[in-house]
Structure formats: structure tokens, C-alpha cells
Amino acid sequence: MDAFAAFFMVFTDLKLLALVAAGTFAGVYIGAIPGLSVTMAVSILISFTFSWDVHPAIALMIGIFMGGVYGGSRTAILLNIPGAPSAIATAMDGYPMAQRGEAGTAIGITTVMSFFGGFIGIIVLALAAPSVSQFALKFQPRDYMLLAILGILLVGSLSGESLVKGIFSGAFGILIGMVGMDPLTFTGRFTYDLPLMQSGISFIAVMIGMFGVSEALAQLHHLDSAAVKQKISRIVPSFGTIKKYLPLSLQTSSIGVIIGALPGTGGDIAALMAYDHAKRVTRKPSRPFGKGAIEGLVAPETANNAAVGGAFIPMMTLGIPGDAVTAIMIGALFIHGLNPGPMLMVEQPDMFWFIVGALVVANFFMLIFGLTGIRLFTKIVEMPRAVLIPMIMLLSVVGAYAVNNSITDVYWMLAFGVLGYFMRSYGYPLGPVILGVILSRLLDDNWRRAIISEREDLGRFFHGILTSPLSLALFLAVIFIFFSQTPLWTRLKAKLLRNKNQEAQ
């Protein structure tokens, strides 16, 4: 099968088309309902789809991913409750618009702009990934190692309260991934001679626990938040409106793709950065930012959907997830016997083009579902949390059980759920844990490969890093993230800013 046929596979296969549609539809609602997250849905779905073929399973997950990133904006606009972290910035101008009775306009613009951003992301993915993977074939094991560290550090430094907590979470994740028999020497690691530990901890159990049960437990604090009813009028925005915001949306989409493509950072960070960018470049916003500026809607929504395509770039080309959802997707591909990385792009380019095709289809369905079905939507979103929470819990247990038909996995899942709840309550980010679990194997393998090829000599290892431009760049990036968290950097930045201001005056 050539790339062309693989790309159109989703368009022509009715079953796959229906699955993407169903996924996108479900994604819009999952994203919209506060308390249900895309990460949660995809991690639970892995366990339910693992007996399927790889194509339908991926098609469904891509639909959910695309729809979910968009869906969060709905509740952000209507209720001032971002349904997903990537919609936090959307609430800032979306809700004020709804308060003025312009909820319909806001939803319309959001939908069209998400569609637009989504497309830019996919186009960049399709154009960039093949060449990135060609380039990635030249990567040394140490480069992979550095990239994995960079990914975990990035997600750790940009989410949560402090980098220190992010690093702790990431290291913890790596550790979880190491439990079991070492694949090279068959030595037990953290097994404590228990047969139960020898096969390792199922990463699906960890994911479902961290994103399903712990979220459900945290939601118990918000049982009584009431839903606000909204009247929605005209939705489809005029062509003139779209044209007006095209330049801005192009800029913010680019921000989205780049942030999405950085390992570890996803739609939530892209949206906030884009919002900030819009605030800086817009001279005359339609209204002041925070009071219902359309620019404040356009920026985060284009960016977070563009980040979807972006996030697939490192995932498909390097096997390094662009964010938590792609981390879980990598897990799904593992389960189906595929190993994402540059070799996958060379050996099975069909899979890549299939994913691009599925993303395009999902993007169209997002547009369709986004502009219709508002009435049904308001009904579903008003579902009381008292019913929702037990449902999430039930699905988490069943999901953890279904992967291996093992009750042990359920206990692991529950344990990680409770731990995740405490970590969440005390400001430890959970994203780095998942990234750590997924990247643990890659990190370990590549470290050992790298150090063995340098004959166990640390000096030669660092010499290698310092003399290869790529390794050096990655190494410096890692160092910079550390440095940017120290008080020294804060002081330096303050000084630089002051100098700039003085020059301006």
C-alpha cells in the first residue's frame, strides 16, 4: 500500500469513517464535561480496544483526541468551567462573551478557528514528519536519551507548581517503568522476589489510576457546583469575521504546532502561550482582553488544536510523546506490536499516512459536530456529577481489569489512583509520571547502548556530547531548563527587562 492509499483509507472504509466520527462526537462531549478528560478517556479506551485491529483502535482514539481538545471550549464559554486544561485560556474571553448573550457567536468562532488550527497542525505534521524521521535516523542513542530527559523536564517545568516537583514526578514515572525483569540481563529490578512484580507494573493501570480514579476522587470536592443555563442563537460565523482574524490565527497556529511538537508540551501550554501572544500583538482588540475579546478566543483555540498535529511529530518520528495523550497513544501502538520511532516511518509509512488521514477526517467531523447539536449538548453537560463520578470509577476498574483479565492490575490501578489524588492535591504534576513510565524503557536502553559504545567511559561519553552539534544543542537545552528555574535566572531576566525598558524611554 502506498502513502496515498493509506491516507485515503479512512475516507473509503465506512467502518473506520464511522469510528472516527463516533470518536470525535464522544470526544467533543468528553472534553466538554468537566471531570472527564481526553487523557482519561484515551487511557481507559486503550484497554477496551486492545483486542481490535490497530487501525480501528487508532481511528477511534484520534477522533476522541481531536474532539476532546475542542470540546473543552464549550463549557469554558457557557459555564466558565474549562472542560479540559487546554481550554483554560478560552474561558477568559469566552465566558464574558456568553454573559453578554453572545454565546452562539463565541461557539461558532471557536469551532471554525479550532478547525483552522487543526488543519495547520496536520499540514505541518504531514510535511515535517517524513524529513524529521530521515534526520532522526542519524540520532545517536545519547540523543534519544537527552530527548527523553528534555521531554520529561519540559512537561515538568511548564505544569504544576515547580520544576522540582515536576522532576520528582518524572523520576517516579521512570522508576515505575523499570519495575520488573531487566530485558537485557534478566535481573529483577524492584521485584522484591515477588512473582507479582516480575512482569512489571502495567502502564495502563498506572494511567487509568492517575487520570481516571484520582480525577474522580478530586471531583468529589466539587459535587455541588451548579450548571448555568444559556440561550444560544446564531452559531455559524460570517465569512467576514473569519477573514478578519485570519492573520492572527495563522500566527497562533504556528505557536500551537511548535509547542505541540516540543516533546512533553501539549495543547494547554500552547493555548496559554498563544493567548499571551495575542495580548501582546493585538493593538486594537474588539474589546479589552478579559472582557470578551474575540482575539482572546481565536488565539487559544487555534493553538490548542494545532498542537494536536504538532504532538504527533515527535511521537511518530522519534517515539517520544508530544504530550500526555500522545504518550498514551504510544502505549496503544506498543500494545498493537508497533514501535513508534524513525524505523516505523521507514518500515511502515502506511501507518503514518493512515494517522494523518484519520486526523483530517476527525477535524472535519469536529467542525460538523461543533456547529450542530447544541441543544443535546446542554442536556448532556448538565448531567450531575453525582452520577458521573461513579461512572468514571466503574469504567476505570473495568478498564484496568480488561487489559490482562487480571485483578492485580485493578489493585495497582486503585493504588495509583489514591497516590495520584494526593499528588494532585499537593501540587505534583501527573503528566511527567506518565511520560516517565512511557519513556523509561527508551531512556534505559539508550543510556546503556550509549555508554557501552563508549566503552563504559564517562569522559568519552561527554566528549561525544560536546563534539556533536545535535547532542550539544539538546544538552544545552536540558541545562537551560534547569538554569531557568534558579533564582539566578529570575534576577538576570529582571535586569535584562529593566535595561530594555530604559532603552525604550
Place this chain on the structure above:
Amino acid sequence: MSPTDHDTDAMQDDVTDLHEHPRDTRRPGEAGFTILLLLASLFLLYSAYDISGFEALSAPGTLPMVTTLIMCLTGGLIALRTWKLPQIAGQTFSREILPPVLIVMALLLLGYALALKPLGFLPTSFLFLTLSIKLLWRQGWGRTLAISLLTLAIIYLVFRVIFSVLMPAGIFPEAEMLQFFRNMLGGGA
């Protein structure tokens, strides 16, 4: 921060700085939690050393030792920082972090996991849904039972029938029931 408790004005100021700001107070139980994590990290560091010691840089135990050492260092730093902060006023552990409803739900979940295999998916799930919805929703038994039956029916339909996920059958003649419906729908084919 959970997505529900914020106001847009405050976020407006924060957006230039993407971090949730390090808090200047600690939440109830936080100091204890940091100590627990630190102790666990130290124990894990010891276990990591136990794998292969300082045998070689490429030994199976090297990266685990580095990882757990990082956990110890960061865990220690977090503990130190947290202990220095004053406890937040007016919050108690049993109200903000672990309220009774949370404990009860966690226990219900554990019970669900324990009973899943012996009792089977349908009866256990029905019990779990009914009890937890009754507890959280505080509505009459009629509505509670109706909602939990409906929820269970949807979940069962989607996951057992469409996704064909195998669940523990337990005491309920689930396979026979499915066959009965299939026969009915398929016109005996």
C-alpha cells in the same frame, strides 16, 4: 488547581507566567506527605543499589540508582521547602484533603474491585452504582435505582456488546442472557 475553582480576573494576571505559583502556605497533611515520599525514595534508592551495586555504568542497576537518587534529592528539597511554609489557616485535613465522602467512595471502590471476580460484573456494578449514586446524589431510591440501571445498561451495551470486552461473569447468567437477546434479534438465525 482544579479547573473549576478560579476566577478569570485572577487568571488574566497570571497568564504571562505559565506556572501555578509556588504557594506561600502549605496545605494540611502536605508536610507529612513530603516526608512519606522522601522515606519511600530513600528505601527505593537502597533497593536500586541492591540490584547491581556499582558494578558497571551499563549495569541494570545504574539508571535505577540515578533515578532514585534524583527522587531523594528533589524529594528532600520539596520536604525542606514545604516544612518552612506556615500551614494555611482555616483548612483541616479531614475537610480539605480527605473528607468522609472521599474515604467512603475509596472503600466502595475497593469493595467493588474485591467483589468483581466472585460476584461478576453485572451484580457488582449495579450494587456499586446504586450505593455510590445514592450517597452522592441524595435523591429518592426510585430515581437512584432507575439512574443506576440505565447507566449500567449503557455501559454494558457499549463495552460488552460493542467493544466485546470480557468481564467476569460471576453468579449472573450473563452469557445466556446475551444469547437470548441475540436469538431474539437475529430471528433465530
